[in-house]
Amino acid sequence: MSKAISLTQAAEMIPDGATIMVGGFLAVGSPRRLLQELARQGRKHLTLITNDTSKPGVMGNALLIENKCVDHLIASHIGTNPETQRQMIAGELKVELCPQGSLVERIRAGGAGLGGVLTPTGVGTVAAEGKREMEIDGKKFLLESPLKADFALIGARRSDYRGNLDYALTARNFNPLMALAGATVIAEPNEIVPIGVIPPDEVVTPHVLVDYIIERRQSNGR
Amino acid sequence: MSKAISLTQAAEMIPDGATIMVGGFLAVGSPRRLLQELARQGRKHLTLITNDTSKPGVMGNALLIENKCVDHLIASHIGTNPETQRQMIAGELKVELCPQGSLVERIRAGGAGLGGVLTPTGVGTVAAEGKREMEIDGKKFLLESPLKADFALIGARRSDYRGNLDYALTARNFNPLMALAGATVIAEPNEIVPIGVIPPDEVVTPHVLVDYIIERRQSNGR
Amino acid sequence: MDDKTLIAKRVARELKNGDLVNLGIGLPTLVANHLPQGIEVYFQSENGIIGMSAVPGAGLIDDYLIDAGGIFVGALPGAATLDSSMSFSLIRGGHLDITVLGGLQVDEKGRLANWMIPGKMVPGMGGGMDLATGARRVIVSMTHAGKGGAKIVKECTLPLTSERRIDLVVTEMAVIEPTEQGLVLKERAPGVSINQIVAATEATLTIPDNVPEMAID
Amino acid sequence: MDDKTLIAKRVARELKNGDLVNLGIGLPTLVANHLPQGIEVYFQSENGIIGMSAVPGAGLIDDYLIDAGGIFVGALPGAATLDSSMSFSLIRGGHLDITVLGGLQVDEKGRLANWMIPGKMVPGMGGGMDLATGARRVIVSMTHAGKGGAKIVKECTLPLTSERRIDLVVTEMAVIEPTEQGLVLKERAPGVSINQIVAATEATLTIPDNVPEMAID
Numbered sequence: 001m002s003k004a005i006s007l008t009q010a011a012e013m014i015p016d017g018a019t020i021m022v023g024g025f026l027a028v029g030s031p032r033r034l035l036q037e038l039a040r041q042g043r044k045h046l047t048l049i050t051n052d053t054s055k056p057g058v059m060g061n062a063l064l065i066e067n068k069c070v071d072h073l074i075a076s077h078i079g080t081n082p083e084t085q086r087q088m089i090a091g092e093l094k095v096e097l098c099p100q101g102s103l104v105e106r107i108r109a110g111g112a113g114l115g116g117v118l119t120p121t122g123v124g125t126v127a128a129e130g131k132r133e134m135e136i137d138g139k140k141f142l143l144e145s146p147l148k149a150d151f152a153l154i155g156a157r158r159s160d161y162r163g164n165l166d167y168a169l170t171a172r173n174f175n176p177l178m179a180l181a182g183a184t185v186i187a188e189p190n191e192i193v194p195i196g197v198i199p200p201d202e203v204v205t206p207h208v209l210v211d212y213i214i215e216r217r218q219s220n221g222r
Numbered sequence: 223m224s225k226a227i228s229l230t231q232a233a234e235m236i237p238d239g240a241t242i243m244v245g246g247f248l249a250v251g252s253p254r255r256l257l258q259e260l261a262r263q264g265r266k267h268l269t270l271i272t273n274d275t276s277k278p279g280v281m282g283n284a285l286l287i288e289n290k291c292v293d294h295l296i297a298s299h300i301g302t303n304p305e306t307q308r309q310m311i312a313g314e315l316k317v318e319l320c321p322q323g324s325l326v327e328r329i330r331a332g333g334a335g336l337g338g339v340l341t342p343t344g345v346g347t348v349a350a351e352g353k354r355e356m357e358i359d360g361k362k363f364l365l366e367s368p369l370k371a372d373f374a375l376i377g378a379r380r381s382d383y384r385g386n387l388d389y390a391l392t393a394r395n396f397n398p399l400m401a402l403a404g405a406t407v408i409a410e411p412n413e414i415v416p417i418g419v420i421p422p423d424e425v426v427t428p429h430v431l432v433d434y435i436i437e438r439r440q441s442n443g444r
Numbered sequence: 445m446d447d448k449t450l451i452a453k454r455v456a457r458e459l460k461n462g463d464l465v466n467l468g469i470g471l472p473t474l475v476a477n478h479l480p481q482g483i484e485v486y487f488q489s490e491n492g493i494i495g496m497s498a499v500p501g502a503g504l505i506d507d508y509l510i511d512a513g514g515i516f517v518g519a520l521p522g523a524a525t526l527d528s529s530m531s532f533s534l535i536r537g538g539h540l541d542i543t544v545l546g547g548l549q550v551d552e553k554g555r556l557a558n559w560m561i562p563g564k565m566v567p568g569m570g571g572g573m574d575l576a577t578g579a580r581r582v583i584v585s586m587t588h589a590g591k592g593g594a595k596i597v598k599e600c601t602l603p604l605t606s607e608r609r610i611d612l613v614v615t616e617m618a619v620i621e622p623t624e625q626g627l628v629l630k631e632r633a634p635g636v637s638i639n640q641i642v643a644a645t646e647a648t649l650t651i652p653d654n655v656p657e658m659a660i661d
Numbered sequence: 662m663d664d665k666t667l668i669a670k671r672v673a674r675e676l677k678n679g680d681l682v683n684l685g686i687g688l689p690t691l692v693a694n695h696l697p698q699g700i701e702v703y704f705q706s707e708n709g710i711i712g713m714s715a716v717p718g719a720g721l722i723d724d725y726l727i728d729a730g731g732i733f734v735g736a737l738p739g740a741a742t743l744d745s746s747m748s749f750s751l752i753r754g755g756h757l758d759i760t761v762l763g764g765l766q767v768d769e770k771g772r773l774a775n776w777m778i779p780g781k782m783v784p785g786m787g788g789g790m791d792l793a794t795g796a797r798r799v800i801v802s803m804t805h806a807g808k809g810g811a812k813i814v815k816e817c818t819l820p821l822t823s824e825r826r827i828d829l830v831v832t833e834m835a836v837i838e839p840t841e842q843g844l845v846l847k848e849r850a851p852g853v854s855i856n857q858i859v860a861a862t863e864a865t866l867t868i869p870d871n872v873p874e875m876a877i878d
Contacts, residue, residue, distance in 0.1 A: 025727070025729075026708075026727060026731040028724070028726075052785075055731065076785055076788070078785050079782075079784020079787075080731065080784075085784075097783075099788070099789075099790040099791050100707065100787050100788040101749030101791035104745040104749055108746050112532070112533035114327070114340055114341055114363075115341070115356070115358045115361065116358060117331070117338070117340070118336055119336055120335060121791045123794075124824035125820060126777075127786065139337065145358070160522060162522050167423065167742075169710065169723060169726040169742050170708050170728075172742055174745045180537055180539070195521050196521035196522060200391065200495070200525045201388065201390065201525050206526065207494075207524065208488075208494060209534075209539060247510070247512075248510060248514040250491075250507070250508055250509075251508070274568075274570075299567060299570035300567060300568050301565075301567020319569060321571070321572075321574050322528070322532065323528075323532030323536050323573075324573075327532070330529050330750070332754075333754050334750035334753055335754035342577050342578070345606075346604060346606075347604045347607070348560075382739060384739050386739060386741055389525075390508035390509075391492075391493065391519070392489070392493050392511075392525065393508040395491055397527070402754055402756070417739040418738035422710070422712070422742045423742050425741035428743065429741065430711060431751075431756060
């Protein structure tokens with residue numbers, strides 16, 4: 001049973017109103033073709049959990065924002081995309097800002113079946129609003145709640161035919177954590193390789209987490 | 223400034239009464255030479271945080287138990303070592319048993335600066351004794367506290383000259399997590415290789431976590 | 445067919461193509477030998493691998509590749525190694541489709557006790573509590589009764605492994621499904637009568653009109 | 662020497678051999694260009710690398726290797742990549758020796774505000790709160806005063822980045838150390854008088870008898 005699907009199929013799988021996690025940091029490591037296709041198909045009312053909304057003119061999450069696909073954004077940084085800020089100020093986009101280290105722990109907790117984690121980050125700041133503060137051994141922590149998503153959209157360097165993934169340099173970032181936290185995980189690898197080509201110790205995301213692999217842009221050599 | 227030290231130096235660094243974490247699972251991935259040397263030097267009153275105490279006749283933690291180096295053990299499983307059970311029942315060894323998944327999260331929390339994590343594992347069992355139970359969205363969780371150690375003793379496949387580590391197959395286990403949670407981290411690699419030999423994407427434990435590397439058993443080719 | 449083979453064969457029929465499966469030490473490991481034809485599953489060992497295979501041949505053992513019982517195993521193409529944190533994230537996070545665990549007691553609430561006999565056996569829970577709590581399906585494979593009497597009991601007297609209701613019990617006598625309404629007798633072993641099962645069971649069983657024989661080959 | 666170079670050179674003197682260092686976006690990144698001779702440090706970028714280097718030459722850029730500001734960077738031999746969870750475990754867990762951050766305000770308690778001007782600039786805190794909370798030493802590098810007046814203030818009026826007392830402030834006028842007793846003036850920039858510093862500072866400064874000039878080359 002192949003996990004390979006076309007780009008169009010992958011995007012069509014995600015309905016209006018879905019909660020999606022999108023890997024990548026300033027679009028490096030993001031599933032760029034899939035985001036472009038989602039924007040092209042005019043998806044609406046998404047909740048987007050991601051680190052940032054990229055930069056204008058750069059691929060990635062920026063396309064979802066520019067095409068008004070997103071109603072609700074949970075991110076650590078939107079300063080690189082003026083359109084995100086404009087929509088937020090205009091009340092068109094609900095934005096929840098979360099410290100980057102807490103965001104990744106929340107995603108990991110969601111994927112790992114944890115009920116929450118205690119972090120010192122954000123204590124006594126606006127990031128603490130609405131969160132429970134707990135004192136442990138005289139030190140203050142915030143209880144951060146888990147995050148999950150209907151879909152995790154993951155960029156990878158290689159996938160083998162079964163869905164084992166590795167990542168390139170700083171394109172790893174949030175992807176392996178989000179692969180744990182999406183009910184359905186769709187990977188967009190740069191390359192698809194035969195099973196066994198990625199050695200067991202170099203697999204970062206094991207295939208059991210990956211539901212679909214987006215096919216190559218084109219098939220070569222035939 | 224080289225991080226390389228001799229086996230003797232490494233063991234001497236660890237005083238009586240120290241809290242140590244020891245990587246490995248049934249001694250696979252444990253720093254076996256270092257444990258043997260610690261036992262030989264007759265270290266006493268250690269607190270040992272580790273998954274298990276290995277098997278009689280197998281290297282690893284069993285040597286610390288058999289030589290009565292340990293006063294206090296925090297582990298997930300001691301069933302493979304009758305001597306551990308004997309010492310526990312005789313009151314010579316204080317044993318704290320912890321579910322394996324909670325043990326690794328506690329170690330990770332200690333290393334990652336988290337104040338604790340909420341896990342569903344152990345709710346309503348003896349593993350919940352003395353722990354705070356919290357209900358989140360109608361589901362019960364236990365608050366597990368972070369673990370840290372004076373020393374983390376790590377087995378690795380390769381270390382580069384600077385201390386970047388990788389691991390072999392199931393010898394990875396607790397090692398990368400303990401590398402985060404030890405105030406001083408001593409690695410016992412099978413091989414020491416020049417800087418750059420381990421590609422950046424294959425480094426599992428970055429060198430900044432590793433304080434000392436135990437020298438090869440013998441120097442070859444000279 | 446001996447009892448253990450019977451149990452292993454019946455449990456193996458619960459596995460579906462593509463499942464991620466974790467087999468507990470002892471009886472459960474036998475399940476791997478009895479996979480139905482055409483079914484491909486992936487075996488995880490919680491010490492850090494997905495895709496382990498049977499023991500490799502003489503001279504081919506890898507010092508750094510064991511299962512959670514300390515047995516040297518092999519790895520299939522497409523295997524992936526995991527640190528303990530990732531391994532238990534899979535288990536606790538609901539990514540493990542099935543775990544097959546041994547049992548000392550299962551009670552009417554479907555709760556499992558399998559890790560400790562106070563004053564007698566205190567091995568530690570290892571990964572058992574995480575497996576019993578986190579796996580999507582928990583199947584208990586055990587002998588129907590032990591030296592101490594019934595193992596399927598009204599209420600566990602031994603320390604629980606988890607409060608969670610497990611999904612299925614397979615013994616050499618019966619297949620029993622814990623439900624919100626109690627324990628339901630689903631199947632009988634070949635040649636075993638309902639009366640024999642009831643006599644060997646302390647817990648109250650709900651007995652449907654039709655209790656078929658286990659389908660195994 | 663322009664102000665930014667002065668600040669970067671002075672901050673660079675705080676780095677010790679072997680330090681793991683994270684430089685914030687903007688002014689702090691300049692520090693990398695002014696490492697004292699013989700000092701080798703490792704630069705982390707929180708998006709997932711230790712051991713990044715300056716921008717590679719033309720034609721040698723890697724599409725998958727950027728710093729947290731989105732700038733293409735290089736990697737030195739011995740570099741290691743990290744997922745975001747490991748990267749922030751290093752930051753939050755006390756494994757990061759030094760972070761150099763920009764600042765909007767620092768107050769008498771040594772608290773930093775650097776991420777938000779309500780109603781004006783709401784970029785999000787990114788990794789800043791984790792860095793300010795978790796790094797062993799937090800050094801703030803900023804201009805001494807801004808268009809809106811003093812930036813070293815009695816009490817931050819802008820939203821805090823962390824409650825934690827930062828370790829050092831370096832401006833083009835002064836080096837100031839927050840302590841439990843308040844802000845201590847440690848050094849003056851070349852040619853800058855104590856009076857000038859006090860005039861440009863809203864917060865009360867403790868002024869030792871001897872306030873040497875910054876030692877920079």
